Amino acid sequence: GEDVEQSLFLSVREGDSSVINCTYTDSSSTYLYWYKQEPGAGLQLLTYIFSNMDMKQDQRLTVLLNKKDKHLSLRIADTQTGDSAIYFCAVLGPGGYNKLIFGAGTRLAVHP
Amino acid sequence: DGGITQSPKYLFRKEGQNVTLSCEQNLNHDAMYWYRQDPGQGLRLIYYSQIVNDFQKGDIAEGYSVSREKKESFPLTVTSAQKNPTAFYLCASSRDRAGTGELFFGEGSRLTVL
Numbered sequence: 001g002e003d004v005e006q007s008l009f010l011s012v013r014e015g016d017s018s019v020i021n022c023t024y025t026d027s028s029s030t031y032l033y034w035y036k037q038e039p040g041a042g043l044q045l046l047t048y049i050f051s052n053m054d055m056k057q058d059q060r061l062t063v064l065l066n067k068k069d070k071h072l073s074l075r076i077a078d079t080q081t082g083d084s085a086i087y088f089c090a091v092l093g094p095g096g097y098n099k100l101i102f103g104a105g106t107r108l109a110v111h112p
Numbered sequence: 113d114g115g116i117t118q119s120p121k122y123l124f125r126k127e128g129q130n131v132t133l134s135c136e137q138n139l140n141h142d143a144m145y146w147y148r149q150d151p152g153q154g155l156r157l158i159y160y161s162q163i164v165n166d167f168q169k170g171d172i173a174e175g176y177s178v179s180r181e182k183k184e185s186f187p188l189t190v191t192s193a194q195k196n197p198t199a200f201y202l203c204a205s206s207r208d209r210a211g212t213g214e215l216f217f218g219e220g221s222r223l224t225v226l
Contacts, residue, residue, distance in 0.1 A: 008152060031213045042116075042202055042217030043155075088154065092213045097162055098143060098206045099170075100213055102154035 002026040002093050006103035012110055018076040020106045022089030027070060029091040033100065034063065034074045037086040046074070046087070076108075084110045114139045118203050118218035125190075125197070125225050133188045133221045135203030143208070144186040145215065148172060149200040158201075161186055190223060198225045 003025045012018045024032070030051050035043040049056045049063045049072070056063045062075040076083055086105040093099040116137045125131045137144065143162045147155040157170030161180040175194025180186055186205075190197045200222050204215040 004154065033213055040220070042118075042204075042219050043215070044217070045214050048213065090154075090213070097160065098145070098208065098213050098215060099157065099160075100155075100215065102156075104152055104154045 002029075002091065002101045004089055004091055004101050004103040006087075006089050006106045008104060008106060010106055010108050012079050012108070014079060014081060014110050014112050016079055018074075018079045018083070018108055018110075020074045020076075020087050020089075020108065022072040022074075022103055024070050024072065024089070024091050024101075026091065026093070026101075027067065028094070031092040032063075032065060032072050033088075033090040033092075034061075034072075035088040035090060035102075037088065037105065039085075043088060079108075079110050081110045081112075084108055116203055116205055116216055116218035118201075118221050121219065121221060123221060123223050125223060127225055128192045130189055130191050131197075131223065133190070133201055133203075133223070135186045135188065135218060137184050137186075137203075137205045137216075139205055139207070139216060140183070141205035141207050141216070142183070143206045144180070145204040145206075146170075146176070146178065146186070146188045147202045147204065149202055149220075155202065158188065197223055199223060 033048040089103040090100040145160045146158040159178040161167035203218045
């Protein structure tokens, strides 16, 4: 079945850029997502990209999609301590409903 | 404000007991979902419901049951048959039944089996 993989941890200095990477197996996924989870809370949709796009920018967030390599990345510019959270990559699975396949999440730690 | 409310936030259960987690939404969304989150793993889908009085098993439904008698409510029962129930449970809803993937999540319920 579909598999989504992410590295589990990333540590960056405040003000630097963060890049969180994700690989997936199902090339037919039409939508790909980044969700953010703050400690002890549910997930919030950060951004998403359609499979026919290569890049999407939204303020400090840039999403890059390489369909050939099945690689999705999220870049956060000027990372702040408030960006410390777990970031989940997700892809829309088959089946005609909102079945999202989630990665394990990347814990981003921002230090001064 | 519209949103999804899960209760309780923390719950302790003895082995062999059933427990029901509540999920209520006032977003007027048709579809609702239950996910389980374990450390170092992605969210796994337990059950989902696309419409009132209808629900389907997700990837890890064994040991769980749900009902969808009202549009705004989708309670999850963790039964004694669930072998490893200690986890963080997340309820979500979506305005579309199919395809856009934008889910709205509750704050979660952490279940610990003693």
